[in-house]
Amino acid sequence: MSADTAAAAGASLPPPGEAMVRRSSGEQAALYIRRLIFDGRLRQGDRVPQDEIARTLGVSRIPVREALLSLEREGWVTIRPHRGAFIGSLDEAAVRDHYALYGLVYGFAAQRATERSTPELVSRLGAVCDRLDGEDDPAAVARLNREFDGLIMKTASSPRLRAVLRAMVGIVPGNFFALVPGAVEVERAGSRTVLQAIAAGDGGAAAGAYATMLQRQGDLVADLFKSRGLFTARDEAGAGGR
Numbered sequence: 494m495s496a497d498t499a500a501a502a503g504a505s506l507p508p509p510g511e512a513m514v515r516r517s518s519g520e521q522a523a524l525y526i527r528r529l530i531f532d533g534r535l536r537q538g539d540r541v542p543q544d545e546i547a548r549t550l551g552v553s554r555i556p557v558r559e560a561l562l563s564l565e566r567e568g569w570v571t572i573r574p575h576r577g578a579f580i581g582s583l584d585e586a587a588v589r590d591h592y593a594l595y596g597l598v599y600g601f602a603a604q605r606a607t608e609r610s611t612p613e614l615v616s617r618l619g620a621v622c623d624r625l626d627g628e629d630d631p632a633a634v635a636r637l638n639r640e641f642d643g644l645i646m647k648t649a650s651s652p653r654l655r656a657v658l659r660a661m662v663g664i665v666p667g668n669f670f671a672l673v674p675g676a677v678e679v680e681r682a683g684s685r686t687v688l689q690a691i692a693a694g695d696g697g698a699a700a701g702a703y704a705t706m707l708q709r710q711g712d713l714v715a716d717l718f719k720s721r722g723l724f725t726a727r728d729e730a731g732a733g734g735r
Contacts, residue, residue: 506529519556522560525549530569536580538580568587585718589715596708599703600700603702604700607690607695610692618688638684676713679709689702
């Protein structure tokens with residue numbers, strides 16, 4: 494899709510979907526634009542059809558502009574004065590770095606949680622892992638993932654960590670475990686390894702297990718994006734193979 498045809502395609506934009514529920518208008522717009530990129534409806538160099546997106550979402554252009562500012566900070570779009578917003582190039586290294594950073598943040602939380610661990614925490618994390626082992630529904634896996642991470646963040650008891658996580662935005666537009674093949678298996682194995690490290694009182698191992706799990710999730714996302722043609726030829730030529 495060229496920059497000239499992108500705006501015309503706006504008339505056939507897909508509906509926003511259930512993932513938009515309980516989000517602010519700006520967050521809805523940002524998630525929706527990420528989904529358009531993920532689905533290949535908007536590609537590198539395309540102009541973002543702001544009016545059509547606003548009509549599709551039933552919002553004014555203000556939340557769409559807010560979303561574009563946020564997406565520019567994340568590297569998804571480039572805003573050109575008096576010309577509009579255009580889809581930027583996705584970088585495979587940036588995708589992998591995104592998950593490596595998640596691993597560092599959650600790893601730090603796991604280390605802190607290990608220092609403050611109680612038998613109750615180990616028991617509750619173990620119960621989540623047991624439920625993960627028998628669960629294949631992506632929505633249920635996502636809930637269990639949030640419960641596991643939430644227990645660790647609560648035990649770590651670090652407002653600063655929570656602030657850092659709030660500033661980090663997921664790059665997969667939708668249920669991660671439904672969209673990324675292999676993600677459920679990585680989550681099961683990784684969460685169990687984190688639990689074992691916390692139960693053993695080894696904060697360093699818990700941090701390392703989280704980092705490894707998130708790195709593997711990042712590998713899956715990079716492979717998925719590559720299979721969808723979301724990386725430019727230049728990015729693919731410069732990236733190392735797996």
